[in-house]
Amino acid sequence: MNDPLLSVTEPVLSVKSLVVHFGAFPAVQDVTFDLRQGETVGLVGESGSGKSTLARAILRLIPATSGSVFVSGDNLLSCRPADLRRRRRDLQMVFQDPLASLNPRMSVGAALAEPLKIHEPSLSAPLRTARVMEMLERVGLSPGMAVRYPHEFSGGQCQRIGIARAMILRPKLLVCDEPVSSLDVSIQGQIVNLLVDLQKELGTAMLFISHNLAVIRHLSHRVLVIYRGRLVEAADSEQLFAAPAHPYTQALLAAVPNPTRVPAATPIAAVDETPVAAAREGGCAFVDRCPYAQDQCRLTAPSLGEIGVRHAAACHRWREVVYSWGHEARNSRSR
Amino acid sequence: MTPALDIENLSVHFPNRDGAIAAVREASLTVLPAECVGIVGESGSGKTQTFMAVMGLLSAGAHTAGSVRFGGREILGLRASELNRVRGSKLTMIFQDPMTSLTPHLRVGIQLAEVLVNHSHMSWREAEKAALRALERVRVPEAQRRLRQYPHELSGGMRQRVMIGMSLLCEPTLLIADEPTTALDVTVQAQIMEILRAMRQESRMAIVLISHDLGLVAGLADRIVVMYAGRVVESAGAADILGRALHPYTAELLKCVPDLSRPRLERMPSLAGQAPSASSAEAGCAFAPRCSLAGERCRSERPLLRDIGGTAHQAACHYPLPA
Numbered sequence: 001m002n003d004p005l006l007s008v009t010e011p012v013l014s015v016k017s018l019v020v021h022f023g024a025f026p027a028v029q030d031v032t033f034d035l036r037q038g039e040t041v042g043l044v045g046e047s048g049s050g051k052s053t054l055a056r057a058i059l060r061l062i063p064a065t066s067g068s069v070f071v072s073g074d075n076l077l078s079c080r081p082a083d084l085r086r087r088r089r090d091l092q093m094v095f096q097d098p099l100a101s102l103n104p105r106m107s108v109g110a111a112l113a114e115p116l117k118i119h120e121p122s123l124s125a126p127l128r129t130a131r132v133m134e135m136l137e138r139v140g141l142s143p144g145m146a147v148r149y150p151h152e153f154s155g156g157q158c159q160r161i162g163i164a165r166a167m168i169l170r171p172k173l174l175v176c177d178e179p180v181s182s183l184d185v186s187i188q189g190q191i192v193n194l195l196v197d198l199q200k201e202l203g204t205a206m207l208f209i210s211h212n213l214a215v216i217r218h219l220s221h222r223v224l225v226i227y228r229g230r231l232v233e234a235a236d237s238e239q240l241f242a243a244p245a246h247p248y249t250q251a252l253l254a255a256v257p258n259p260t261r262v263p264a265a266t267p268i269a270a271v272d273e274t275p276v277a278a279a280r281e282g283g284c285a286f287v288d289r290c291p292y293a294q295d296q297c298r299l300t301a302p303s304l305g306e307i308g309v310r311h312a313a314a315c316h317r318w319r320e321v322v323y324s325w326g327h328e329a330r331n332s333r334s335r
Numbered sequence: 336m337t338p339a340l341d342i343e344n345l346s347v348h349f350p351n352r353d354g355a356i357a358a359v360r361e362a363s364l365t366v367l368p369a370e371c372v373g374i375v376g377e378s379g380s381g382k383t384q385t386f387m388a389v390m391g392l393l394s395a396g397a398h399t400a401g402s403v404r405f406g407g408r409e410i411l412g413l414r415a416s417e418l419n420r421v422r423g424s425k426l427t428m429i430f431q432d433p434m435t436s437l438t439p440h441l442r443v444g445i446q447l448a449e450v451l452v453n454h455s456h457m458s459w460r461e462a463e464k465a466a467l468r469a470l471e472r473v474r475v476p477e478a479q480r481r482l483r484q485y486p487h488e489l490s491g492g493m494r495q496r497v498m499i500g501m502s503l504l505c506e507p508t509l510l511i512a513d514e515p516t517t518a519l520d521v522t523v524q525a526q527i528m529e530i531l532r533a534m535r536q537e538s539r540m541a542i543v544l545i546s547h548d549l550g551l552v553a554g555l556a557d558r559i560v561v562m563y564a565g566r567v568v569e570s571a572g573a574a575d576i577l578g579r580a581l582h583p584y585t586a587e588l589l590k591c592v593p594d595l596s597r598p599r600l601e602r603m604p605s606l607a608g609q610a611p612s613a614s615s616a617e618a619g620c621a622f623a624p625r626c627s628l629a630g631e632r633c634r635s636e637r638p639l640l641r642d643i644g645g646t647a648h649q650a651a652c653h654y655p656l657p658a
Contacts, residue, residue, distance in 0.1 A: 046520040047491065154609060155378065184377045184547040186591045189605025211520050214593030218603045241595065255525040256595055257551045 009036050010073070012172050012205040013058070018067035020050075020057045020229075027053045029229040031067075035173070038199065040206040042220030042237070044213060044252065050229040051209045055175050058207070059091055060084060072172065089119040092166035096178035098158035102150040108161055109146030112136065115169050131168060139164040139194060156187040160194065167198055174199075175207045180215055188212075192219055213256050217241055222310075225249045228285045231304055235311040245313040245322045247290045284316070292317045337407045339509045339541040340366040340389065345401035345411070347384050347393065347565075356613045358384040360565040361401070363640070366509065369539040373556030373573065375549050375588065377610050381565035382545050386511050390428050391418045406508060424454040424505035431514040433494035437486040443470075443497055444482030450504045469500040473530050492523035499530060506538065513545045528554060550592035553577055561585045564611050564621035567640055571648040581643055581655040584622045620653070628654055 011034035020028040028050045035041050045051045057064040060076055069076040071087065079087060095101040102111055112132045116123055123131070133143040139160040150158055159179060166174055176195065180188040196219055199206055210216050216223060216237075223240045225233040225248065233246040244250045283298045284290070290297065296316050304314040307322075315321055347359040359381040366372045376382045387393050389403050391413065403411040405426055410418060430436050438446055447466035451457040457465065463482070470478035473496045486494055495515060502510055512531065516524035532555055535542060546552050552559060552573075559576040561569040561584065569582040580586045590604045608625040620638050623629040632653050640651040 046522060156609070185549070185593075186377050186547070186588055186606040187609075189591060189603035190607070192603045193605065213521070214595060215603070217595065217599060238599075251522060253595065255521040256593070257525070257528070257548070257554050258594060258596065 011036050011070075012072060013207070014070040015058060016068045016070070018054070018057060018069065019065045020053055020062065021065045027229050028057060028064075031226075031229075031231055033224060033231070033234065035205045035207060037172070037205055038203045039222065040199065040208055040220050042216035042223040043207060043209045043226060044211060044216050044223060045226035046211060046252075049226045051226050052177055053229075054226065055093070055177055055207060055209055059093060059175060089115070089169045090172040092169065092171040092174050094159070094162050094166050094174065094176045094179045096181055098155055098162045098179075098182070099150055101162055102158060102165075104150055107147055107149055108136070108141075108153075111150075111161065112146070112165050112168055115165060119169055135164045135168045138198070139167075140190075155183050156190060159183065159191050163191070163194060163198070167202065167204070170202050170204075172205060173207070174204050175209070177209045178211070179208075181210065181212060188215060195219065213241075213252060225252070230285065230314065231312075232286065232315070233313045234304070235308075235313075239308070239311050243311075243322050244325055245307055245311065245318040246286075246315050247292050247321055248286050250321065250325055251289070284314075292321055336367060338365045338404070339368045339370070339406065340543070341402075341404040341407075342385065342389065343402040343404075345385060345388060345403060346399065347381070347388050348398040348400075349394075349396060350398065355398075357565055358397075358613050359388065360617075362562070362565070362567050364560050364567060364570065366541050366543060368508065368541055369535070370558065371535060371542040371544060371556045373549075373552030373559040374543060374545045374562060375547070375552050375559060376562035377547055377606075379564075379610050379613060380562040381613075382562050383513055385562070386428065386513065386543065386545060390422060390426070390511065391415065392428075423450065425507050426509050426511075427502035427505075427507045428511040428513065429495070429498045429502050429515050431517050433491065433498045433518075434486060436498055437494060439486055442483055442485055443489070447482070447497070447501050447504065450501060454505050465504065466500075469504050470497065472503065473497075473500040473534075475500065490523075491519050492527065495519065495523075495527055496530065499527070499534070503534060503538070503540075507540055509541045509543065510534075511543045511545070514547070515544075516551065517546070517548075524551070531555060548592075549576075549588050550594075553592075561588070564617075565613060566621065566651065567649075568622065568652070569650045570640070571650075575648050579644075579648075581648065581650040582622075582652045583626050583628050583654075583656060585650075586656055587625075620651075628656075630654065 013035040016032050018028060018031045031054055033041065043051050056062045058069050064077055071090065076087065109132055112135060113128055116128050116131060132146060136143050136146060141157065141160055153161065180191050183191065192215055208219060220237045223235060223237050224231050225246060227248050233249045240249065244253055282301060284301050287293045287297045302314045302316045304312050307313050307318050343363050344361045345359055346361055348355040348357050362381065362385055374382045388399050399411055402409060405421060444463055444466050447469060448459055448462035451462035451465055452459060466482060467478055470481055475481050475493060475496050489497065516527050519527065531542060534540065544552055544555055556573045559571065559573050560567055561582065563584050569585045576585060580589055587606050591606065606625060611621050617637060619634040619636055623633040626633065638651045638653045640649050643650050643655050
């Protein structure tokens with residue numbers, strides 16, 4: 001799935017040392033990554049890990065404390081409001097709750113026409129309508145549905161409308177925040193496949209946030225794992241799923257229900273019991289839940305370091321962590 | 336053996352301007368004592384409404400027909416005061432969103448104790464001790480402190496554990512869990528499932544686990560009932576559903592269950608089209624429009640649920656898949 005062109009093009013989005021505080025609470029800490037044209041980066045973590053906060057800070061929907069967000073070379077965080085408004089057409093978002101993110105009193109056609117009215121005011125009304133109809137068809141809805149209202153649609157259809165509204169401006173960057181989490185398993189694939197098709201067609205760069213690893217694996221070229229506001233692992237998708245090097249990544253993978261095997265009892269450590277705000281000073285944030293923790297982990301926080309080709313992890317004991325995962329996998333195959 | 340729950344030809348209709356919405360259509364299913372039955376289907380398949388009818392929690396204006404026997408006794412259509420003799424004590428239910436199931440302005444301990452004061456006529460002092468034990472049983476850390484907290488002070492996973500603890504207070508014979516982990520993280524989901532598994536082994540309580548996620552249900556259920564458009568379309572032991580699904584719908588649902596141990600597919604599997612709306616009239620099989628195997632007969636004649644390949648495996652399909 002890796003396109004060799006990916007590595008030579010300039011990044012569409014370049015996030016550098018981004019920090020977001022809510023009062024004294026550090027919600028996002030020192031996050032750095034790049035996203036290129038046609039690339040999907042998956043961002044995975046539990047609720048409260050800071051994944052939505054990170055996405056919102058990137059789009060400047062909430063203020064960042066420090067760091068920079070470059071979109072096609074310009075720092076979005078230091079943009080003047082007028083420039084920011086102009087830039088918005090390149091930066092679109094799809095939200096988790098498809099019904100709540102649509103105006104209930106606006107017909108679907110009007111909801112899709114609105115971004116065009118704002119960002120392409122020179123477009124004539126007939127041309128605008130043509131664009132709306134074309135987009136509706138592109139997301140698998142019939143043009144006749146333009147006169148209907150959001151409540152008349154199913155969750156999956158509402159999400160198609162949300163995607164159409166985001167993509168009608170052909171943005172350079174699309175941020176999807178849990179877009180399939182509220183949908184039945186049986187139709188999640190429809191939405192994921194639609195996003196992948198649109199991305200291929202338009203070359204959009206996509207930041208895809210989810211706690212669903214099956215979905216992340218399906219559409220991400222690269223995966224970032226976030227825990228308590230920090231990236232703890234970053235790797236190309238295949239590498240991350242084949243050789244996860246952070247114990248937290250492994251805990252997430254082990255928790256995915258699998259019908260073909262009865263799960264082993266989940267170690268309680270895999271579940272966060274302590275309030276996020278009570279994160280310890282010094283030391284690794286994951287140490288209380290970590291089966292590999294040693295004295296060193298309680299004393300110094302590991303930094304995100306290269307451990308292989310395009311693979312970084314923030315763990316003192318990543319060698320043992322990778323080895324034990326491979327060992328488990330070999331054992332379960334031979335059983 | 337008297338089943339813990341016996342649902343026979345249950346129908347639930349909601350009358351509206353254009354006729355009626357049929358949420359559940361002649362559904363029959365049985366839950367044996369200590370058995371875990373998984374109910375699987377998409378949104379709108381009637382899986383929740385079936386059990387809202389069992390619990391007497393349907394919204395006003397709903398019409399029901401058929402029979403629901405709990406421990407051999409008919410409970411469908413009972414007055415609330417009658418139903419409350421079993422509801423909340425021997426017959427309990429937990430929901431997807433534990434926040435809206437808990438009262439926001441009462442401490443957790445009071446909400447737990449209240450159940451025992453009302454149903455078991457305990458004193459408040461005794462009931463509070465029992466509440467503490469209940470939280471410890473579902474592995475709530477620092478249970479004593481949690482009793483004095485309000486629901487908003489707890490995480491989603493913790494709230495769901497409180498709900499499970501509450502539902503077990505009066506030693507129910509049947510717990511109905513409706514999408515108990517859908518709003519939770521995968522790691523917390525795994526732990527809630529582990530707690531349900533442990534509770535089953537401890538208490539020989541029967542569980543009905545309702546979910547759209549066949550993969551999740553398969554991890555706990557002895558038997559799986561698949562619902563589509565208000566009807567039961569397949570019912571069999573969990574292993575038979577996973578290994579020898581007879582109904583094409585079940586087979587399609589199985590394809591959608593993610594398995595990280597298999598290679599990544601080019602297209603993410605999904606079911607094409609949409610489930611029919613509950614107000615549409617039926618001619619033939621409700622799944623026919625989405626079924627790749629459907630023939631002329633499927634569009635004109637509705638298949639009945641029948642035994643196929645043994646009495647423990649039933650499917651409603653004219654052309655069941657080869658076992």
